[in-house]
Amino acid sequence: xxxxxxxxxxxxxxxxxxxxxxxxxxxxxxxxxxxxxxxxxxxxxxxxxxxxxxxxxxxxxxxxxxxxxxxxxxxxxxxxxxxxxxxxxxxxxxxxxxxxxxxxxxxxxxxxxxxxxxxxxxxxxxxxxxxxxxxxxxxxxxxxxxxxxxxxxxxxxxxxxxxxxxxxxxxxxxxxxxxxxxxxxxxxxxxxxxxxxxxxxxxxxxxxxxxxxxxxxxxxxxxxxxxxxxxxxxxxxxxxxxxxxxxxxxxxxxxxxxxxxxxxxxxxxxxxxxxxxxxxxxxxxxxxxxxxxxxxxxxxxxxxxxxxxxxxxxxxxxxxxxxxxxxxxxxxxxxxxxxxxxxxxxxxxxxxxxxxx
Amino acid sequence: xxxxxxxxxxxxxxxxxxxxxxxxxxxxxxxxxxxxxxxxxxxxxxxxxxxxxxxxxxxxxxxxxxxxxxxxxxxxxxxxxxxxxxxxxxxxxxxxxxxxxxxxxxxxxxxxxxxxxxxxxxxxxxxxxxxxxxxxxxxxxxxxxxxxxxxxxxxxxxxxxxxxxxxxxxxxxxxxxxxxxxxxxxxxxxxxxxxxxxxxxxxxxxxxxxxxxxxxxxxxxxxxxxxxxxxxxxxxxxxxxxxxxxxxxxxxxxxxxxxxxxxxxxxxxxxxxxxxxxxxxxxxxxxxxxxxxxxxxxxxxxxxxxxxxxxxxxxxxxxxxxxxxxxxxxxxxxxxxxxxxxxxxxxxxxxxxxxxxxxxxxxxxxxxxxxxxxxxxxxxxxxxxxxxxxxxxxxxxxxxxxxxxxxxxxxxxxxxx
Numbered sequence: 001x002x003x004x005x006x007x008x009x010x011x012x013x014x015x016x017x018x019x020x021x022x023x024x025x026x027x028x029x030x031x032x033x034x035x036x037x038x039x040x041x042x043x044x045x046x047x048x049x050x051x052x053x054x055x056x057x058x059x060x061x062x063x064x065x066x067x068x069x070x071x072x073x074x075x076x077x078x079x080x081x082x083x084x085x086x087x088x089x090x091x092x093x094x095x096x097x098x099x100x101x102x103x104x105x106x107x108x109x110x111x112x113x114x115x116x117x118x119x120x121x122x123x124x125x126x127x128x129x130x131x132x133x134x135x136x137x138x139x140x141x142x143x144x145x146x147x148x149x150x151x152x153x154x155x156x157x158x159x160x161x162x163x164x165x166x167x168x169x170x171x172x173x174x175x176x177x178x179x180x181x182x183x184x185x186x187x188x189x190x191x192x193x194x195x196x197x198x199x200x201x202x203x204x205x206x207x208x209x210x211x212x213x214x215x216x217x218x219x220x221x222x223x224x225x226x227x228x229x230x231x232x233x234x235x236x237x238x239x240x241x242x243x244x245x246x247x248x249x250x251x252x253x254x255x256x257x258x259x260x261x262x263x264x265x266x267x268x269x270x271x272x273x274x275x276x277x278x279x280x281x282x283x284x285x286x287x288x289x290x291x292x293x294x295x296x297x298x299x300x301x302x303x304x305x306x307x308x309x310x311x312x313x314x315x316x317x318x319x320x321x322x323x324x325x326x327x328x329x330x331x332x333x334x335x336x337x338x339x340x341x342x343x344x345x346x347x348x349x350x351x352x353x354x355x356x357x
Numbered sequence: 358x359x360x361x362x363x364x365x366x367x368x369x370x371x372x373x374x375x376x377x378x379x380x381x382x383x384x385x386x387x388x389x390x391x392x393x394x395x396x397x398x399x400x401x402x403x404x405x406x407x408x409x410x411x412x413x414x415x416x417x418x419x420x421x422x423x424x425x426x427x428x429x430x431x432x433x434x435x436x437x438x439x440x441x442x443x444x445x446x447x448x449x450x451x452x453x454x455x456x457x458x459x460x461x462x463x464x465x466x467x468x469x470x471x472x473x474x475x476x477x478x479x480x481x482x483x484x485x486x487x488x489x490x491x492x493x494x495x496x497x498x499x500x501x502x503x504x505x506x507x508x509x510x511x512x513x514x515x516x517x518x519x520x521x522x523x524x525x526x527x528x529x530x531x532x533x534x535x536x537x538x539x540x541x542x543x544x545x546x547x548x549x550x551x552x553x554x555x556x557x558x559x560x561x562x563x564x565x566x567x568x569x570x571x572x573x574x575x576x577x578x579x580x581x582x583x584x585x586x587x588x589x590x591x592x593x594x595x596x597x598x599x600x601x602x603x604x605x606x607x608x609x610x611x612x613x614x615x616x617x618x619x620x621x622x623x624x625x626x627x628x629x630x631x632x633x634x635x636x637x638x639x640x641x642x643x644x645x646x647x648x649x650x651x652x653x654x655x656x657x658x659x660x661x662x663x664x665x666x667x668x669x670x671x672x673x674x675x676x677x678x679x680x681x682x683x684x685x686x687x688x689x690x691x692x693x694x695x696x697x698x699x700x701x702x703x704x705x706x707x708x709x710x711x712x713x714x715x716x717x718x719x720x721x722x723x724x725x726x727x728x729x730x731x732x733x734x735x736x737x738x739x740x741x742x743x744x745x746x747x748x749x750x751x752x753x754x755x756x757x758x759x760x761x762x763x764x765x766x767x768x769x770x771x772x773x774x
Contacts (some may be wrong), residue, residue: 053436067425070419324425
């Protein structure tokens with residue numbers, strides 16, 4: 001039962017990163033590459049039409065995590081208090097940026113909200129990457145110092161940074177050089193993803209340029225990927241252990257590399273949807289590979305005193321988990337139906353659709 | 358929640374009568390709804406986070422139970438609303454009128470389901486059912502269905518929905534009054550005013566009786582300490598309790614100053630017996646009483662007082678409407694216009710009553726509020742983020758007012774620009 005819910009939540013989270021990921025990426029492209037008002041408007045629309053239904057997946061993942069693994073939810077959300085509040089602020093500023101830019105037709109008003117949308121998107125991509133890095137690295141559960149726990153063994157609190165910025169100190173902060181690397185990988189990945197989305201959904205004048213951007217960023221990403229794999233042993237002494245034990249898990253890195261390699265042909269693709277599919281594969285492969293390295297751990301402990309938080313020691317009762325399955329399935333079916341309706345109504349290029357605002 | 362119902366009423370009436378004005382009204386209020394919804398989403402996500410960030414111990418102990426209803430809220434209602442709202446605003450031409458009505462209906466369904474599931478969560482905190490406490494102190498669910506058959510839930514849900522309908526009908530009526538006063542969009546103004554006062558009277562009555570009445574009886578039954586505090590009953594009254602109309606709680610001498618009260622009414626309202634005993638605050642140990650009795654007492658009396666005023670104003674308006682004098686009677690138009698903040702105040706004070714009344718508990722009788730907080734988060738950090746949110750929400754509030762104001766100013770006829 002624990003494994004079932006872990007898979008469901010991991011799946012929903014992956015879908016969230018794919019869907020809201022292109023939103024974030026769209027914001028980053030908007031910030032750095034959109035110069036003409038027409039492009040700015042249509043690129044904002046490529047995110048604005050979809051962001052709230054994409055964020056539903058985050059809310060669903062959060063809710064289900066709360067229901068199935070309450071101890072993890074409580075521990076992680078209070079321990080990562082400061083970065084989560086930062087993420088909240090960014091989500092808010094990104095959303096109002098998108099929603100408000102069209103309300104008043106004045107250059108100053110639009111510039112303020114465009115920047116709000118772009119900068120928040122960039123920082124959100126960075127912080128979600130940093131968050132993933134933190135989960136892979138683990139935290140000092142129980143706040144252990146000199147072999148004594150300062151809190152209950154499953155609680156912790158992370159400052160934003162520790163002066164050493166090292167992942168292997170006793171009390172690592174949210175931001176250290178390892179999590180920054182993962183954060184940058186996330187930014188590069190989502191920028192590629194966002195660019196592919198814009199090319200797919202719009203006729204923006206910068207689309208040809210964006211294909212070059214994707215190609216160049218992809219080279220950067222390949223280098224960063226190799227670098228991160230080579231340093232992974234710092235946070236996880238046996239990064240390959242799970243892959244040796246469950247060879248089926250190798251499918252996740254395979255998905256990642258298929259996407260990554262595929263994107264080198266971005267300029268040759270006949271259909272724009274191919275490039276977007278590649279970046280979807282890349283994101284889903286990246287997230288799932290990380291989770292697969294850790295399974296069944298959800299949050300590793302960096303000390304030897306307190307055990308890791310796993311799907312087994314953080315789950316709610318067997319009854320609670322089983323009674324939620326029927327309604328969860330109905331919910332997922334609804335989400336899929338909606339997804340199809342949305343695809344039908346908002347499929348194709350959106351440049352000339354009249355959005356009522 | 359209230360507005361979504363009014364919108365589909367307008368839309369439904371348009372389908373029946375085919376008069377453009379009703380469609381204008383539906384689309385106009387959906388624009389206002391959309392601004393509300395954006396604000397609701399972005400201030401609602403922090404609420405979901407807050408369970409974990411600020412109330413970790415509470416989440417750890419009760420997540421197996423309230424996680425159910427909250428996760429359902431996230432998966433069903435939030436999804437229904439956010440996705441179908443976009444379709445409603447965007448898809449009228451693509452879908453045709455009947456489907457357009459249907460998407461509006463789903464927005465309504467989503468927002469009411471959301472209210473229901475949030476209230477189910479709150480009802481469990483007010484009156485826990487269907488649980489078991491394990492040796493390690495964790496609450497686990499034993500009966501899923503009891504979360505929804507909780508006797509606290511239905512009255513609280515209906516009371517809350519009716520209160521939201523009061524708020525929205527005041528908003529609709531006051532926009533109508535505004536248009537009539539400035540002599541712009543007068544045809545729409547008359548429609549809004551008429552719709553607003555009719556729904557306003559019905560919902561103001563329903564919010565008091567039976568839904569408010571049933572809620573008060575639930576409080577008397579399940580949280581007698583909260584009941585005594587909100588009614589201002591310091592001493593147990595054996596031969597029937599009086600109802601306090603005005604008076605200020607004096608917490609030093611444990612009595613009400615400058616009290617004006619009507620004898621025996623409270624006993625009658627609560628138990629339908631004139632001389633039934635009502636337990637006062639003297640009956641309870643200090644540690645069982647709500648920690649802020651004056652705030653609870655005032656919140657309750659402000660809510661009830663405003664509710665009574667709403668019934669009065671809406672009743673008078675209906676009388677004028679019936680005699681065909683409402684649209685020209687300026688004093689009443691001005692009154693309706695200026696009353697618009699008060700239903701919001703009544704709603705907020707109503708929630709204060711529910712939440713202050715439950716103190717000192719998070720889960721009534723079982724888990725104290727002080728035992729639910731995040732122990733690893735220092736007060737310096739929470740103060741820092743609280744100050745930040747205060748500033749941010751003030752900015753959001755300001756933006757909200759500007760945008761709603763602008764939409765109202767543009768009026769219902771300017772749909773395309």
